Structure formats: C-alpha cells, structure tokens
Amino acid sequence: MNRFSIADKAAETPFRELVEQYGSPLLVLDCNVLRQRYRALQDALPGISLFYAIKSLPERSALAALAAEGANFDIATTGEIELLRSIGADPAATIHTHPIKRDRDIRDALDFGCTTFVVDNIDELAKFEAYRSSARVLLRVSFRGKEVKSDLSRKFGCDPRDVPWMLTQAAVLGIEVVGLSFHVGSQSANSEAHVEAVRACRDYFGDATLAGSEHLRILDIGGGFPADYSGHGLDLAEFCRPINEALESYPEHVRIIAEPGRVLSAPSMRSISTVIGRARRGDATWYYLDDGVYGAYSGQIFDHVQYPITVFCDAKSVSAGVLAGPTCDSIDVVLEDEQLPALEIGDLVVGAMMGAYTLASASEFNSIPKPRVVAIDAPVQDSENVSLLLAEA
Ligand SMILES: Cc1ncc(COP(=O)(O)O)c(C=O)c1O
The missing domain is CATH 3.20.20.10 (Alanine racemase)
Structure with missing residues (x-):
C-alpha cells in the first residue's frame, strides 16, 4: 500500500453517507x-x-x-x-x-x-x-x-x-x-x-x-x-x-x-475529513481539510506515523498538491510533495490505520473540536446486521 492513493469517486459513497449522517470530520471505529x-x-x-x-x-x-x-x-x-x-x-x-x-x-x-x-x-x-x-x-x-x-x-x-x-x-x-x-x-x-x-x-x-x-x-x-x-x-x-x-x-x-x-x-479506525478550501501557492495546489495534525492526524507529530491516505476522483491527471489541516499553524500539514488529482471543495479525504495514538493525542487548538467518533458495531458472527453507535470524542 502506498502512503497515498486515488480511488474511484464511487468508492467515496459509504464515507459520504457517514458524513451526511454525522458531519465531518469523523473518526470511524470498526x-x-x-x-x-x-x-x-x-x-x-x-x-x-x-x-x-x-x-x-x-x-x-x-x-x-x-x-x-x-x-x-x-x-x-x-x-x-x-x-x-x-x-x-x-x-x-x-x-x-x-x-x-x-x-x-x-x-x-x-x-x-x-x-x-x-x-x-x-x-x-x-x-x-x-x-x-x-x-x-x-x-x-x-x-x-x-x-x-x-x-x-x-x-x-x-x-x-x-x-x-x-x-x-x-x-x-x-x-x-x-x-x-x-x-x-x-x-x-x-x-x-x-x-x-x-x-x-x-x-x-x-x-x-x-x-x-x-x-x-x-x-x-x-x-x-x-x-x-x-x-x-x-x-x-x-x-x-x-x-x-x-x-x-x-x-x-x-x-x-x-x-x-x-x-x-491502529487498524480499527479511519478518519474522514472534508476539503474546506483551496489555494494555489507556488507550483502546488493547497487543499485545506477540516482535520489535521492537531486533530486525528496528531499521531504524525507525536507518534511519528504516516497514515495511508485516500482521495476519490475519476480524473486521471495529477499535479503537485498539499493536504493541510484547518488550524492557523504552519506545521499543520498532513501530506505534501505529492501528486494529487484536482479536488473540489466538499470532497472527502480518508485516512486509514488511525486508531492508535491519534484521538488520544488530538487537541482542540484554535478551539476546533476533536473529530467526532462514530463506532460501527456488529458481532463478528453477525456482520450483516451492522448498527452504528455514536460517541462524542
Ligand atoms: C506501560 C505501557 N504499556 C503498554 C503500552 C502500549 O504499547 P503499544 O501501543 O506499543 O502496544 C504503552 C505505550 O506507551 C505503555 O507505556
């Protein structure tokens, strides 16, 4: 698995449904x-x-x-x-x-x-x-x-x-x-x-x-x-x-x-965040997310982990891009030096392997709340019957 991958737009649907129901950003615990x-x-x-x-x-x-x-x-x-x-x-x-x-x-x-x-x-x-x-x-x-x-x-x-x-x-x-x-x-x-x-x-x-x-x-x-x-x-x-x-x-x-x-x-949680803004800076397009290293991606700083990240886009062309967090701090950058497809405001970004030492070290810098936790719970033998439990982080 590469650190960064581009999936078809259709693959965004389950994450979109969660965001429509519970808002963004989310940490989804399975x-x-x-x-x-x-x-x-x-x-x-x-x-x-x-x-x-x-x-x-x-x-x-x-x-x-x-x-x-x-x-x-x-x-x-x-x-x-x-x-x-x-x-x-x-x-x-x-x-x-x-x-x-x-x-x-x-x-x-x-x-x-x-x-x-x-x-x-x-x-x-x-x-x-x-x-x-x-x-x-x-x-x-x-x-x-x-x-x-x-x-x-x-x-x-x-x-x-x-x-x-x-x-x-x-x-x-x-x-x-x-x-x-x-x-x-x-x-x-x-x-x-x-x-x-x-x-x-x-x-x-x-x-x-x-x-x-x-x-x-x-x-x-x-x-x-x-x-x-x-x-x-x-x-x-x-x-x-x-x-x-x-x-x-x-x-x-x-x-x-x-x-x-x-x-x-670690493998039990994914993060879902949303592109809330973008700007052209130098040769790169910066996409600003509603979550970053002061939130679910805090483990990039405290735990020295680079989480696998997926964006969803059908277009094949890519160019230099940066995914940045929502705070005013310049270290709040989730991914850079990457070739990204053209993302739109409102598009989703999903991080995987985000259960360990992420929520635990997230802060509320800039008075931005921590991502909301949604727990998806179903006994192993009964995975058809998935129910969603909501928890406040
Ligand atoms: C005393 C103690 N036990 C267990 C753990 C869990 O370690 P790990 O997440 O590497 O399994 C830690 C992590 O800091 C710890 O300090």
Whole structure:
C-alpha cells in the first residue's frame, strides 16, 4: 500500500453517507476489526493474558468490545479507571502500569479494585509500604529496543542489574513483588528486543538466592507489537513466534501477560475529513481539510506515523498538491510533495490505520473540536446486521 492513493469517486459513497449522517470530520471505529485483531493476537500469543493498553485508544465502545472478547486492561491513570468503570469492566482484570504515581493515583486504583502495580525505583516502591497488605507489584526493567518508533525504556524501567537489590528492598519493606515487566518500545520492527528481554528476565525466575524469589510468578512482556502501516503484509504470528519460543524456557507456574495497544487499535479506525478550501501557492495546489495534525492526524507529530491516505476522483491527471489541516499553524500539514488529482471543495479525504495514538493525542487548538467518533458495531458472527453507535470524542 502506498502512503497515498486515488480511488474511484464511487468508492467515496459509504464515507459520504457517514458524513451526511454525522458531519465531518469523523473518526470511524470498526469494533469488528478490533475484535478480529484481538483474536489474531491471542492466537499468535497462545496462553498469554492480554491487557489492552487503554492509552492507545481510550474510547468507550472500543473498551466494551474488547471486554466482551475477554480482554484484560492496562490502566495508567485515574481517567482510564473512570472509563473502565463506565463500561462496568472487572477490576480484577486490570493492572496499573504507570511506573510513577501519586499517592492519590494508588488509592484511586485500589478503590476501583486494581491490586497489581508497576514500579521501577526505590522511591516508588516505598510508596507501597502503606498499601502492602492490599497491593502487589511488578518490577519494570529497562530494555531498549534498537528498532522501535517510540523508545520507552529511556524514561522508565530500572537497570536489569538492579533487580536483586530492588527485590531485597521490597522484602525489607514487606512488599510483595510478584514479577517483572518490560516494554521494549512501541512499533517494534522485529521481535528481537522482546526475545532479548524475555531471555534476560528468565534468570530471575526460580533463583532461590534472590530475596522474595518464591513470589515471582508473572512476566509482563509489555506492548510494542507493530501495526502494519505500510500495508506490506506484516505477519503477526511470525512476529510472535520467536517470543513464544523464548518463553518456553520459563517454569510452568509463571503467568505471562502482555500489554498490547497499537497492534489492536491502529487498524480499527479511519478518519474522514472534508476539503474546506483551496489555494494555489507556488507550483502546488493547497487543499485545506477540516482535520489535521492537531486533530486525528496528531499521531504524525507525536507518534511519528504516516497514515495511508485516500482521495476519490475519476480524473486521471495529477499535479503537485498539499493536504493541510484547518488550524492557523504552519506545521499543520498532513501530506505534501505529492501528486494529487484536482479536488473540489466538499470532497472527502480518508485516512486509514488511525486508531492508535491519534484521538488520544488530538487537541482542540484554535478551539476546533476533536473529530467526532462514530463506532460501527456488529458481532463478528453477525456482520450483516451492522448498527452504528455514536460517541462524542
Ligand atoms: C506501560 C505501557 N504499556 C503498554 C503500552 C502500549 O504499547 P503499544 O501501543 O506499543 O502496544 C504503552 C505505550 O506507551 C505503555 O507505556
């Protein structure tokens, strides 16, 4: 799939119908895609409990669809807890993965019923002394993936060599450490970093010389599973195979969990925006959309992703064109240096693979509202009977 493609005008019809019904711009969430992705990942990671990382797409209908599939949830904030509360999710199926928390954050999570937390340093561990009878912790270890889009181990995770010392400190404080966690970084190009981290953590499980080692029974392999933005046919099972192989060396009593976000949410959403103006500037025609990098395309800035974009036109001739967002900021450009067909004001532009870290990082710069979310929901077995659910972003 190229980043940019031109489809026949007739292909615009379903998107036009949505815009006529719900307005523009829109983010259209297909809950069926989310379900299919969840099932595909679960098949690719057999026996591993999946905790969906809410941060990637904090959208109620997405959470409800995943909860119905049996997903667990990775929460990082009280706001995410409130989202889960609103869909009646089971608190026992959650972990709190933010390595840095205020006391209030811990209390909010415990009040909700979440009892497993991630820590990565001694100050954070000490915060749990007051809650040692009700909370247990995972120790997050830093392993830096070399080929990731977003390196998270720069900001979080303790040095692997500090694990024995942290376990000793936890034992002194009377805090139960139930396992280790890592996140190799988001959008991994391959699974080498996961495999390396899985292997590096193995030594700590079953090492009777470590303080509290008898409690270690969870390995959390984090997120980082990639989405297929380029459309070159990323094989999820193939990506996960070496990870599963590396996990075979773990004792049977160790529960393996993962915190996937992007791999589930990215393909589940498309954006629909409308050309609201155009101008000839230099050699190029600029088309101004009602959505841009401060809205649904925010991931181009924050998440370093170039989303596949489609316009609809029967004319074959193309010339230099730019797709720009609606704000007054000059960085608000969605696509440039591209050969575009002549678009009209009112034409639609559709972005694909826009579920992960798009709505999540969209803002209301210039007081322009975020795109409205329309959730299309139908159980996988009942895809004929598609119903539309509306949600305000
Ligand atoms: C702690 C944690 N878990 C899971 C995720 C989800 O990662 P991904 O979207 O790469 O699967 C993130 C992303 O930032 C994270 O910080």
